[in-house]
Amino acid sequence: MTSAHRQHPGGNSNVVPFSPRRKAAQPPILRLSPEYDGIELLYANDQHPDTLFSLKILAWARLANGDTVAMVPWLKNPVTAMALADPLNGRWEGYRLPDSDYLFVDAPEYKVQELDAAIRFFGKPRPGQHTVQEIPDTIGTHAVFSADEFHTISLMEVVSWRLDADGKLTAMVAEESDPVETPILPGAKCLVSAQEKEDFRYFFQHGIANKLKERDPEALAAVAMLATER
Numbered sequence: 001m002t003s004a005h006r007q008h009p010g011g012n013s014n015v016v017p018f019s020p021r022r023k024a025a026q027p028p029i030l031r032l033s034p035e036y037d038g039i040e041l042l043y044a045n046d047q048h049p050d051t052l053f054s055l056k057i058l059a060w061a062r063l064a065n066g067d068t069v070a071m072v073p074w075l076k077n078p079v080t081a082m083a084l085a086d087p088l089n090g091r092w093e094g095y096r097l098p099d100s101d102y103l104f105v106d107a108p109e110y111k112v113q114e115l116d117a118a119i120r121f122f123g124k125p126r127p128g129q130h131t132v133q134e135i136p137d138t139i140g141t142h143a144v145f146s147a148d149e150f151h152t153i154s155l156m157e158v159v160s161w162r163l164d165a166d167g168k169l170t171a172m173v174a175e176e177s178d179p180v181e182t183p184i185l186p187g188a189k190c191l192v193s194a195q196e197k198e199d200f201r202y203f204f205q206h207g208i209a210n211k212l213k214e215r216d217p218e219a220l221a222a223v224a225m226l227a228t229e230r
Helices: 109-122 204-212 217-228
Strands: 029-034 038-046 050-055 059-063 068-074 077-080 091-096 131-136 142-145 153-156 158-162 168-176 191-193 200-204
Touching: 029 109, 029 131, 029 158, 050 068, 059 109, 068 109, 131 168, 153 168, 158 191
Parallel strands: none
Antiparallel strands: 029 059, 038 050, 038 091, 059 068, 068 077, 131 158, 142 153, 142 200, 158 168, 168 191
């Protein structure tokens, strides 16, 4: 199990003790700040109780209740760290600096301040406002599609994530039938919602997605397990 260093990387020793937190329902998202420094989310599950697994964080979200939390694409939806759950009773355990054993449980202060400033500048989402924000996907998220109960699958790279005024976060993929101009950037006309496509099934980060493309036996077995639990 990864050990936690009590010393703050900036020299501040006043660090919150490392301990799990309860999962909570997700209030609406007001604003996002993409994660560009490689900070990871850590989680554990019942099958490997002494092991911490890591996920790349997509963004930090300011919720309507004032909390600032990490967001990750997880199975069928983007979720907050506290809402993370999987078939093996997976649960959030904290955050980690990249290539470090320093663990922490609160959003970095610089992200909190950035989101404070953004909400002061842009204001809170207004009724009738369609798109509040659209951020690029920087962690290699892929959407998995299957129309035949996972006998065959297709993978599409997520280009961006679109935040609507109701606090819903949607993955945007390039519609293959549309003429495509490259590079495809957030806001491009060819982008459509992955979750609204009839054969959408799951999200995977790039590591698993690449293994699926290579037909790795363990990755295919994991998808088969998910298929039986739909």
